[in-house]
Amino acid sequence: MMDKMEIFLKSVAAFYIFYLLIYASYLFLSVATGAFRLYQRERMLRIKNELKHEFYFPVSILVPAYNEEVTIFESVSSLLELDYRLYEVIVVDDGSKDRTSRVLIDSFQMKQVNRPIRQTIACQEAEAVYETKVGQISLTLIRKKNGGKGDALNMGINASQYPYFICIDADSLLQADSLERIVQPVMEDDSVVAVGGMVCIAQCIQKKEKKTEYHLPWNLLLGMQVMEYERSFLASRILMDGFNGNLIISGAFGLFKKEIVVAVGGYDSRTLGEDMELVMKMHTFCRSNHIRYSIRYEPGAVCWSQAPGSLNDLRKQRRRWHLGLFQSLAKYKYMFMNPHFGWTGCVSYFYYLMYELLSPFVELFGLFVTILAGITGYLNIPFMVGFYVLYVSYGAILTITAFFQQIYTQGMTVTRFDMIKAVLLCFVENIFFHFFLTFVRSTAFVGYRRNKLQWGQIKREKYQQQT
Numbered sequence: 001m002m003d004k005m006e007i008f009l010k011s012v013a014a015f016y017i018f019y020l021l022i023y024a025s026y027l028f029l030s031v032a033t034g035a036f037r038l039y040q041r042e043r044m045l046r047i048k049n050e051l052k053h054e055f056y057f058p059v060s061i062l063v064p065a066y067n068e069e070v071t072i073f074e075s076v077s078s079l080l081e082l083d084y085r086l087y088e089v090i091v092v093d094d095g096s097k098d099r100t101s102r103v104l105i106d107s108f109q110m111k112q113v114n115r116p117i118r119q120t121i122a123c124q125e126a127e128a129v130y131e132t133k134v135g136q137i138s139l140t141l142i143r144k145k146n147g148g149k150g151d152a153l154n155m156g157i158n159a160s161q162y163p164y165f166i167c168i169d170a171d172s173l174l175q176a177d178s179l180e181r182i183v184q185p186v187m188e189d190d191s192v193v194a195v196g197g198m199v200c201i202a203q204c205i206q207k208k209e210k211k212t213e214y215h216l217p218w219n220l221l222l223g224m225q226v227m228e229y230e231r232s233f234l235a236s237r238i239l240m241d242g243f244n245g246n247l248i249i250s251g252a253f254g255l256f257k258k259e260i261v262v263a264v265g266g267y268d269s270r271t272l273g274e275d276m277e278l279v280m281k282m283h284t285f286c287r288s289n290h291i292r293y294s295i296r297y298e299p300g301a302v303c304w305s306q307a308p309g310s311l312n313d314l315r316k317q318r319r320r321w322h323l324g325l326f327q328s329l330a331k332y333k334y335m336f337m338n339p340h341f342g343w344t345g346c347v348s349y350f351y352y353l354m355y356e357l358l359s360p361f362v363e364l365f366g367l368f369v370t371i372l373a374g375i376t377g378y379l380n381i382p383f384m385v386g387f388y389v390l391y392v393s394y395g396a397i398l399t400i401t402a403f404f405q406q407i408y409t410q411g412m413t414v415t416r417f418d419m420i421k422a423v424l425l426c427f428v429e430n431i432f433f434h435f436f437l438t439f440v441r442s443t444a445f446v447g448y449r450r451n452k453l454q455w456g457q458i459k460r461e462k463y464q465q466q467t
Contacts, residue, residue: 031231057163063170093142111132123151153274166182169251173304283335314436399430
């Protein structure tokens, strides 16, 4: 007859097998769905069966910036060279302590103007407004008191003149056709209220003369983030897009319908996850008011964003992301398994709760039980090692599938050496990088009350050093 310890350990083992089986099935389904949809999209483009149009609707591009003097010129310059006819660029300096504003003022010969900004959405007051014209594009710089990223975006929304706006990080670069691609879902369906774009690691691109080349970075930490980004953006976001279930649009690159954003009160400046909080708030608002809506994901609209190059910067970034996830899920907890929200509440919320927010604690508990089993002599080492090797291999195969699918659909070329690096990085990412992130996310709540509203700056590098 089994003793209590054996029953406990077998129950825990059954839970973990069930837990991982659901995750593995979801991951396989999402990667397979993402790969198939991207293949279909690429095929349609090849036979010219795509949306063609001769008209454009105007878009405002909002760039919140805090201590971004290193990258702000290159970022804004890239925004002024997009293949699009009608848009404006608004940079909001959220109380920077460096030369962020001065770099823009001097580089683009901007002039201070007396322009009142109506606060449709509450935010900190503007201290100064500068304007200029670059070709046919209006460039505006607003300096304001520090209020956080959400507050800076609210100021940008108040100052914007067009019905749709795009938010983009100040360290990011857009591909020339990204603006045209991210608006296509709106042109296909006027019920679309938000569209997320594909975010890639900027340290992968290098410019030689007039040609842009793609190379995996030598920095091992950056390389592992490349693999993680490719799997994340190809997998769950495309799958959730199929049932209008995306709960997050990356703050690095997203398009929004201003009318709806203003109606929900804009970004919440009291949260670290203002991007996810806004999307969940839009889901709630539209469903509660019986508004036909759709929140889409467009993988063809690519944004290149700088990733942390050091463990300390990565720790600060992922801590902020995890706390933002917690704040959003806690605020909209009524969505969980609520029939009113359909698949969004039953699948999307469940996934982010169980496999994003709680997963580090589930893994730590599993580690504790494994140690306990080893001490009490119940640990089946061959089975445990075999199961772990199978799990890592499975994850690596799905990751490498996502990576090469993205390379193919973006029309990029990689060297054989980069292919070998990608395969090796997939295994390294699943073994080492994953455990580091588990530690960071499980300790994210340490000092939460004291630091819950900080931007969490990471070190930037000038794009000339990479491009």
